[in-house]
Amino acid sequence: MESLRIIDIVGTAAFSIAGAFAAMEKKLDVFGIFIIAFVTALGGGTLRDTLIGEVPVKWMLDLSSGMIVLLSTIAALLFTRVIKNYHNVLLLFDSIGLGFFTVVGIQAGIALGLHPIVCITLGTITACFGGVIRDISLNNIPLIFEKDIYATTCIFGGVIFFILKKIGLPIMPVEVICLVTIVLFRLLAVRYHWQLPTIWKPDNQ
Amino acid sequence: MESLRIIDIVGTAAFSIAGAFAAMEKKLDVFGIFIIAFVTALGGGTLRDTLIGEVPVKWMLDLSSGMIVLLSTIAALLFTRVIKNYHNVLLLFDSIGLGFFTVVGIQAGIALGLHPIVCITLGTITACFGGVIRDISLNNIPLIFEKDIYATTCIFGGVIFFILKKIGLPIMPVEVICLVTIVLFRLLAVRYHWQLPTIWKPDNQ
Amino acid sequence: MESLRIIDIVGTAAFSIAGAFAAMEKKLDVFGIFIIAFVTALGGGTLRDTLIGEVPVKWMLDLSSGMIVLLSTIAALLFTRVIKNYHNVLLLFDSIGLGFFTVVGIQAGIALGLHPIVCITLGTITACFGGVIRDISLNNIPLIFEKDIYATTCIFGGVIFFILKKIGLPIMPVEVICLVTIVLFRLLAVRYHWQLPTIWKPDNQ
Numbered sequence: 001m002e003s004l005r006i007i008d009i010v011g012t013a014a015f016s017i018a019g020a021f022a023a024m025e026k027k028l029d030v031f032g033i034f035i036i037a038f039v040t041a042l043g044g045g046t047l048r049d050t051l052i053g054e055v056p057v058k059w060m061l062d063l064s065s066g067m068i069v070l071l072s073t074i075a076a077l078l079f080t081r082v083i084k085n086y087h088n089v090l091l092l093f094d095s096i097g098l099g100f101f102t103v104v105g106i107q108a109g110i111a112l113g114l115h116p117i118v119c120i121t122l123g124t125i126t127a128c129f130g131g132v133i134r135d136i137s138l139n140n141i142p143l144i145f146e147k148d149i150y151a152t153t154c155i156f157g158g159v160i161f162f163i164l165k166k167i168g169l170p171i172m173p174v175e176v177i178c179l180v181t182i183v184l185f186r187l188l189a190v191r192y193h194w195q196l197p198t199i200w201k202p203d204n205q
Numbered sequence: 206m207e208s209l210r211i212i213d214i215v216g217t218a219a220f221s222i223a224g225a226f227a228a229m230e231k232k233l234d235v236f237g238i239f240i241i242a243f244v245t246a247l248g249g250g251t252l253r254d255t256l257i258g259e260v261p262v263k264w265m266l267d268l269s270s271g272m273i274v275l276l277s278t279i280a281a282l283l284f285t286r287v288i289k290n291y292h293n294v295l296l297l298f299d300s301i302g303l304g305f306f307t308v309v310g311i312q313a314g315i316a317l318g319l320h321p322i323v324c325i326t327l328g329t330i331t332a333c334f335g336g337v338i339r340d341i342s343l344n345n346i347p348l349i350f351e352k353d354i355y356a357t358t359c360i361f362g363g364v365i366f367f368i369l370k371k372i373g374l375p376i377m378p379v380e381v382i383c384l385v386t387i388v389l390f391r392l393l394a395v396r397y398h399w400q401l402p403t404i405w406k407p408d409n410q
Numbered sequence: 411m412e413s414l415r416i417i418d419i420v421g422t423a424a425f426s427i428a429g430a431f432a433a434m435e436k437k438l439d440v441f442g443i444f445i446i447a448f449v450t451a452l453g454g455g456t457l458r459d460t461l462i463g464e465v466p467v468k469w470m471l472d473l474s475s476g477m478i479v480l481l482s483t484i485a486a487l488l489f490t491r492v493i494k495n496y497h498n499v500l501l502l503f504d505s506i507g508l509g510f511f512t513v514v515g516i517q518a519g520i521a522l523g524l525h526p527i528v529c530i531t532l533g534t535i536t537a538c539f540g541g542v543i544r545d546i547s548l549n550n551i552p553l554i555f556e557k558d559i560y561a562t563t564c565i566f567g568g569v570i571f572f573i574l575k576k577i578g579l580p581i582m583p584v585e586v587i588c589l590v591t592i593v594l595f596r597l598l599a600v601r602y603h604w605q606l607p608t609i610w611k612p613d614n615q
Contacts, residue, residue, distance in 0.1 A: 029605060029606035030606055031559075031561065031562050031606050032606075035561060046461065050255055050260070050460055050461060051251065051255060051260060051261065051262050051265070052260060052261045052265065053258075053260030053261055053463075055460070055461060055462060055463030056461065056462045056463055056522065056524070057461050059528075060461070060462065060519075060524055060528045060531075060532075061524075063525060063527060063528070066527070109265075112261065114261070114265055114266075115268060117268060117271065118264075118265045118268070121265075121271075122265075136341070136546070149236075151236065151240060152236050195234060196234035196235055196236050196237075255460055255465070256456065256460060256465060256466065256467050256470070257465060257466040257467075257470065258463075258465030258466055314470075317466065319466070319470055319471075320473060322473060322476070323469075323470045323473070326470075327470075341546070354441075356441065356445060357441050400439060401439035401440055401441050401442075
């Protein structure tokens, strides 16, 4: 369980930073930046907990998540002057958050004894939904529906998680392999423009 | 209760197909099409169950809903090449889903002993919210706020439901008359451009 | 507790009117106007109750909130012909709702024994979220992310609430001072274009 706590903290920090940079790209004021960091980092887990009935949701009972968001946002604000390319920073931290939160969401499903398919869905919701609210709030088209494989990455990682678990690997290496796979897969997908097959003929578009 | 189960299945399939066609209109990849079908079909019921405290929500405990979405999406993908006019297909299945899910939502309210007005609201939420998330996700203006009578249709059907129930009709004909009314009313409303009164003078618009 | 009930009623009425005017600005039909008034007035409290597990949410068990929305919407529709400037009316009632609902949300958190920071967050969610759904539904950029200090006002009022409570003031004056502060602060912030510091150089924008 201790490894899961660390994974949760890293995911929260990464998504906070991704959210802060997305908000800075839109030139929001400092408070707007913090709100966007907060919903990006805690939105996915909040939706998951609400859907499975874990209420009041965790960040209300334990202030540490909010504190991590605050510190990460401050870090993002401090480093903004030395960073040239917001978009790449956003992509990196978004990918890290994606990998770490998928694992957190899968474990929440396992703790409830839910079917692996539902666990993977919960992992995907945990990882993707914060970014969806962030993008809708900032009037961007949600990343999840853009061409680059996004939610697919979480599902792919989730399948690997359950295959490794089935094989009998201890839980910590399963978690690490799953999250590393997702982060790398996401970065490579964006770098090399991987796409899922569409049913449209190219000349059609 | 058995009739309600069938109504739920037909509604789920119809909204999945409507969602899949809306996603195809926007040329999403196959996975995006499935996600949109899923949120269209299960979004309304998920919001309803969350608001009334039926958590973990049903599709997490029973995989059959997800399976219906999957099969319906595959059917939609297979038939896409023979279909000329996406918009009409979308409208037809959207109308069917609207009628069937209004009944499902009303029954969920009745099961909790809620007031008829709240039951009708729950029916309307169940029927309309999936389409609202679909439209917001695809950056369309939600159908519910367009000119064609949409949520009104569900409320109209709900009022008929409770009038027939009050009269003492058995539940199955009440359900069938309610859902047929909604489907027909919706199709006729679009066909003949029915509108609710607005408070704006025509020359004003 | 009685004072809280009155505060809740005034806030519901104010947000219904603000929602109705925002919908009229977009020339929605009468039913769309009522739906927007409803989500504006009850959306924030619904999200709050869902997150803290107070389900079925209050407006399902007690029809009085819905009734207040209905009457307020009718009032807004009747007065629309004598009102020249929708935007100012919307701003006034939006500010009143903001102040009153912040207090309602804070008290909901206190009743659960949550930390003051979380109570203030709940107050802010209660006050701001209805307007966020309203703005997203109407395809407006949510007010909360525009330049004028919005959520900040709720937080500022919330901090004052807990300072006065700490000092030992009885709860009713604490509530009244908090809500009056928020309403005035909001109106002054818009009137004098108060802004939070941004990290962008002016020549940059």
